Amino acid sequence: MIEGKKEGGFSRKWAIVTVHPWLPSRSEQVARARAWGVDESILGGVDVSALFVDDVRHVKRTTNWPGKLVERGIFLKKMKLLQHVGHQVFFTNPLCVGFSEKHARSTVEGLFEAGLVVYVHSIKDNDPALYQKGDDMTEFYESVGLMANAKHQSVHRKLKSR
Numbered sequence: 001m002i003e004g005k006k007e008g009g010f011s012r013k014w015a016i017v018t019v020h021p022w023l024p025s026r027s028e029q030v031a032r033a034r035a036w037g038v039d040e041s042i043l044g045g046v047d048v049s050a051l052f053v054d055d056v057r058h059v060k061r062t063t064n065w066p067g068k069l070v071e072r073g074i075f076l077k078k079m080k081l082l083q084h085v086g087h088q089v090f091f092t093n094p095l096c097v098g099f100s101e102k103h104a105r106s107t108v109e110g111l112f113e114a115g116l117v118v119y120v121h122s123i124k125d126n127d128p129a130l131y132q133k134g135d136d137m138t139e140f141y142e143s144v145g146l147m148a149n150a151k152h153q154s155v156h157r158k159l160k161s162r
Contacts, residue, residue, distance in 0.1 A: 011038070011039060012087045013087070013119075014087060014116075015033035015036075015050060015051045015090040015091075016052050016071075016089060017051060018054050018056060018072070019054065019055040019057055020056050020059075021057060022095055022151045023093070023095055023096055024093070024096075026055075032121050033090050033092075036090055036119070036121065038051055038090055053071060054070060054071045054072055056069065061152075065098070066103070076110045076111070079114035079116060080113060083114060084116065086117060087117070088116065088117045088130070089111055089118055090121065091118070091119070091121065092120075092121050093121065094143050095144065096120075097118070097144065099148055100145065101141045101142065101144055103144075104144040105137070105141055108131065118131040118132075119131075
């Protein structure tokens with residue numbers, strides 16, 4: 001997958017898409033990633049896309065999201081080995097980065113460890129953000145926690161109203 005991209009013709013942009021009821025649809029996330037400049041490519045019948053997708057619609061509440069997001073894990077492992085410093089990784093919104101503060105922190109720290117920069121398409125007021133190692137991520141992690149809590153409460157209210 002990753003090895004198929006050549007630095008010369010590659011945009012240095014990757015996207016991690018997570019399919020889950022709390023998040024924008026797969027097609028919406030992919031469309032935004034494309035608009036941002038992520039390549040979806042097939043080379044000789046082999047997928048060499050800069051797009052990684054995990055479908056976790058079936059996963060209920062868990063504390064082990066990294067274990068459920070297999071493609072994200074493969075991407076992180078390979079990037080840590082390859083050290084593509086300065087490459088950017090796209091997420092549609094903060095909850096796409098992590099389903100909790102802890103999960104978001106784990107994801108971002110893993111990406112920073114690999115030398116990557118984190119691009120979040122929609123934060124407050126739909127303003128995009130580009131985070132790099134050394135940035136104060138406190139506000140971002142707190143926003144993920146607040147968004148996750150709101151989603152949990154929404155699910156709880158729906159169940160309660162039945």
